[in-house]
Every structure is written in C-alpha cells, then in structure tokens.
Amino acid sequence: MGDLLIRNIPEALRADIEALARRKGQSLSEAAREALRAGVAAVGKATEENDRLPAGDRLKAIFAGVFESDDEAEAFQKELEAMRRNDIGRPVPDFE
Template sequence: MGDLLIRDVPEAMKRQLQESAQRNGRSLSEEAIEILRRQIAAERSGVSAGQRLRALMGDERLSDDEVDAIAASRHEPDREPPRFDR
C-alpha cells in the first residue's frame, strides 16, 4: 500500500478526526482511510444529493404548498444580506 501525507490540516479538523477515530476504535490513519473510502464510494455510486435526502426523509414528504413556496422562491430576486453594523 502507498502512503499519503496531508499537510496543513487545521487543528480543529485533526481534533475532530482523532475524536471520530477514538469513537470508532480506529487509529487516526484508519479513520482517515475509512472517511476517504466512504466519500469516494458515494461519488462513484451516482446517487444525487436529492436522492440521498429523499432516502433520509423516508416516508416524510413535502406538502404541495411547501413545494409551491420553494418553486416560487426560486424566481424571487436575491435579497440583500443582513447588516449588523446598524
């Protein structure tokens, strides 16, 4: 197997990876490999984000009113971002 060196990993991200590895009973390297494996598999599966979201929602469905509101909002002009300096 080959080696992979990843430089400049933010400390917070490394800490999260270490915590995840500990929860899953893996070494830091094993956890990173598992995360990479899952991500690559997800990209290769060809399943869209919408399909994954529908799978997570199960039997929950948006109402017709919710779908109509989403569709209508797509045609609205972008609003100004909020200002917090006033």
C-alpha cells in the first residue's frame, strides 16, 4: 500500500477530520482515508450523472450561482443562441 502526503490542508478541514476520527473512534489516518474514499466516490458519481445530462443542463450546472436571477440566466442563454445563429463558421475556401 502506498503513502500520500498532502500539504497545506486548511486548519478547519483538519479539525473536521480530527472530530470525525474522535466520533468514530478512529485514528486521524483512518478517518482521512474514509473521507477521501467517500469524496472520490461522490465526485465520480456526480461526474457520471453530469456526463449523462444534455449539454444545456451541464452548462446550467457549471454556471449555477453565477447569475443573480433566473431572468439574468435566461437573458444570457438567449444571447448565446443569437450568437450561435449568426455564426456561419469558417469562411468557405475559394477553390479557383
């Protein structure tokens, strides 16, 4: 089994892991391993679920919390659609 050294952990996170270890009667290392395992599983699940979403829903998830209101998000979406309609792509080459 390998070792992993993680530097610059915020004190609040370390305190949370220490509290978790105390509550579960585990060592700090055991609690940290379990927390990492659970975190990796959660990120993997979220990534799988996100990959199955339509592109528009993925964009909404990416920009969640960026817009101050649904109206602002909708206006942004409309602007994107307008830009997409006006985009003719690369110019057609002249084959003369």
